[in-house]
Amino acid sequence: MALNKSDLVSAIAEKANLTKADAGAAVDALQAVLVESLEAGEAVKVTGLLSVERVERAARTGRNPRTGEEISIPAGYGVKVSAGSVLKKAVQK
Structure with missing residues (x-):
């Protein structure tokens, strides 16, 4: 079984006591930071x-x-x- 993005967002929302929208925004922000950092060679x-x-x-x-x-x-x-x-x-x- 694999954890997809929707499942990950739901699990984060539950563990961190966040709304799914807030958890989704956090996952999207993490993705953006990873991409930007790797593009810059960091x-x-x-x-x-x-x-x-x-x-x-x-x-x-x-x-x-x-x-x-x-x-x-x-x-x-x-x-x-x-x-x-x-x-x-x-x-x-």
Whole structure:
């Protein structure tokens, strides 16, 4: 089972004693801050929970799975998400 955005908003509203509208606004604000920070090349770290950072990917050669033809993949950026200690402990139970 996966927790979708609507479920997340409902759970946050209940735990924080907020309206669903306020919880939805908080989730949307978190998303906006993450996107803006990563676009600027800044890492976001929530101690104990997670860290998110933009990482550089070097140019490389790949292979088209249909034809087997080699293709050139240009350099770019990716996102690295690391779990903090609280999340790591939660999955050990």
